[in-house]
Amino acid sequence: MNANLRRNWLLQGVVSLGECGLFFVAVAGAVPKSLRYWRELCRQVWFVGAMSLVIVMTCGLFVGMVLALQLFNTLSIFGATSELGTAVALSLFRELGPVVTALLVAGRAGTAVTAEIGLMRATDQLDAMSMMAVDPLAYVAAPRFLAGIIAMPLLACVFNAMGIFGGHLVGVTWLGLDNGTFWGNMTSTVMLQRDILDGVYKSIVFGGVVSLIAVFQGYTAPPTSEGVAYSTTRTVVFSSIVILAFDFVMTAFMT
Amino acid sequence: MNPGVAQPESSAAALVQVRGLHTRIGAKTIFDGLDLDVPRGSVTAIMGPSGTGKTTLLRHLTGQLRPDTGSVRVDGEEVTKLSRRDLFALRERIGFLFQNSALLTDFSVFENIAFPLRQHAKLPEELLRDIVLTKLQAVGLRGAAQLMPSELSGGMARRVALARAIVFDPMLILYDEPFVGLDPIALNQVLRLIRTLNHTLGITSILVAHELAAIQKVADRVYLIANGKLVAQGAPDELARQDSPWTRQFFGGEADGPVPFHYPAPDYATELGFREAHR
Numbered sequence A: 001m002n003a004n005l006r007r008n009w010l011l012q013g014v015v016s017l018g019e020c021g022l023f024f025v026a027v028a029g030a031v032p033k034s035l036r037y038w039r040e041l042c043r044q045v046w047f048v049g050a051m052s053l054v055i056v057m058t059c060g061l062f063v064g065m066v067l068a069l070q071l072f073n074t075l076s077i078f079g080a081t082s083e084l085g086t087a088v089a090l091s092l093f094r095e096l097g098p099v100v101t102a103l104l105v106a107g108r109a110g111t112a113v114t115a116e117i118g119l120m121r122a123t124d125q126l127d128a129m130s131m132m133a134v135d136p137l138a139y140v141a142a143p144r145f146l147a148g149i150i151a152m153p154l155l156a157c158v159f160n161a162m163g164i165f166g167g168h169l170v171g172v173t174w175l176g177l178d179n180g181t182f183w184g185n186m187t188s189t190v191m192l193q194r195d196i197l198d199g200v201y202k203s204i205v206f207g208g209v210v211s212l213i214a215v216f217q218g219y220t221a222p223p224t225s226e227g228v229a230y231s232t233t234r235t236v237v238f239s240s241i242v243i244l245a246f247d248f249v250m251t252a253f254m255t
Numbered sequence B: 001m002n003p004g005v006a007q008p009e010s011s012a013a014a015l016v017q018v019r020g021l022h023t024r025i026g027a028k029t030i031f032d033g034l035d036l037d038v039p040r041g042s043v044t045a046i047m048g049p050s051g052t053g054k055t056t057l058l059r060h061l062t063g064q065l066r067p068d069t070g071s072v073r074v075d076g077e078e079v080t081k082l083s084r085r086d087l088f089a090l091r092e093r094i095g096f097l098f099q100n101s102a103l104l105t106d107f108s109v110f111e112n113i114a115f116p117l118r119q120h121a122k123l124p125e126e127l128l129r130d131i132v133l134t135k136l137q138a139v140g141l142r143g144a145a146q147l148m149p150s151e152l153s154g155g156m157a158r159r160v161a162l163a164r165a166i167v168f169d170p171m172l173i174l175y176d177e178p179f180v181g182l183d184p185i186a187l188n189q190v191l192r193l194i195r196t197l198n199h200t201l202g203i204t205s206i207l208v209a210h211e212l213a214a215i216q217k218v219a220d221r222v223y224l225i226a227n228g229k230l231v232a233q234g235a236p237d238e239l240a241r242q243d244s245p246w247t248r249q250f251f252g253g254e255a256d257g258p259v260p261f262h263y264p265a266p267d268y269a270t271e272l273g274f275r276e277a278h279r
């Protein structure tokens, strides 16, 4: 790759970042108007939630199970297996719940949103709306953006619950830890403010980021089939990078 | 200015008046001083090679896109200077038929037509239903009210889109290539609707189309646009008889002419290696 092209590529990246920022301002500005379309918002929350629920529950179960298995081995070195419930719960609430849920939602609901909006653009539905004097930013973009913010923490909670259930399944039912110790140590150590709410804040931010990227990619997708396909891919790639980067930054500030 | 073309005479009866329109998109000049009048109550056809800017012109008329310079007046209002609110108010009086119908895929035919009503008028459900069914009856698709857009044929989708475009009883309808992809039967149905809407309701119509036979049946006046300018205008059969390079190519069906058959390319003999390239 020659220097010129690389600079172009970098320039392109900066330009898209700026466009995405402006798009965020435009969508945020359209949010008050979009509250008129609260039905559409409910539909989108239901859509994102229902679409991702099965995959989030399944993955939560397996993540909790594998977490218990791994942590059991580590904790038994120190003779601290009684803290297995605490360790599983903390890993889930603080880190894995928000992050893995966000990655799953980006792959499942984010791509669907991008493809849907991209097709609406390609088939002139967005233009048709503005011709009918309905602002597509308020009717299409803002409800989907808000839906991500609302649905993500709820899905993360489901993920965590399934994860703890999976951890319990492995730790207590399979490896034979004491049920009372598992729950007792967990509930006495995990703090609402420090552990659970921090995770929820992360989820809210991730929800906003994922849905903003998904809506932006759909909105700006070239109106062709390759264009829409390429934009859906970019939704997953960009979301994943941004989720993990934000996760690091937010964790650094929270601890 | 093209010498063979008379300028449209200014008249108070013009519903749409375009003056000195200049537009560039990227590096490409789309309009280079376009003037155009559409009289009230008329059907005006706009023709021109693909990519000339016919769709862009319609987007100028509705303020979806602003020209670089020039004036666009619709019903006496300067579209280029309207605020967003006034623009939306103007759009409620303009119906727009998109090239690919642009029905909302999530909604049934009925809800598609009800959509603008629900957004802008707080009507009792009973009245709303009556209006929607009246519009569907007008396009002959009352029986299809509960179908989804994916279940419609191209011609039916076009007619549903037309019903949606007239739901507010507009003063002006813009048709963007309404006949493309229709079989002859569907084409004639849409054609009949355009004529009926114009004759019985007096709706002014602007029709972007390539189908000469259809245009001759319905249009009062034809504007031929090419290279950002008006190159010919007149009544359809008058234009077909006019003898200029543009009309000859457009109406005479010649493959080569002002719009070249060959995409710009280096010299053929040189490219085949028969002749040394000039330095």
Ligand SMILES: Nc1ncnc2c1ncn2[C@@H]1O[C@H](COP(=O)(O)OP(=O)(O)O)[C@@H](O)[C@H]1O
Residues within 6 Å of the ligand: B025, B026, B028, B030, B048, B049, B050, B051, B052, B053, B054, B055, B056, B057
């Ligand atoms: N959003 C856009 N971005 C870039 N180019 C565009 C855009 N819209 C239109 N154009 C260009 O403007 C020209 C006119 O387009 P259009 O009005 O759709 O032509 P027509 O409808 O006459 O076929 C085309 O060459 C097209 O490439």
Ligand SMILES: [Mg+2]
Residues within 6 Å of the ligand: B054, B055, B056, B099, B176
């Ligand atoms: Mg076009």
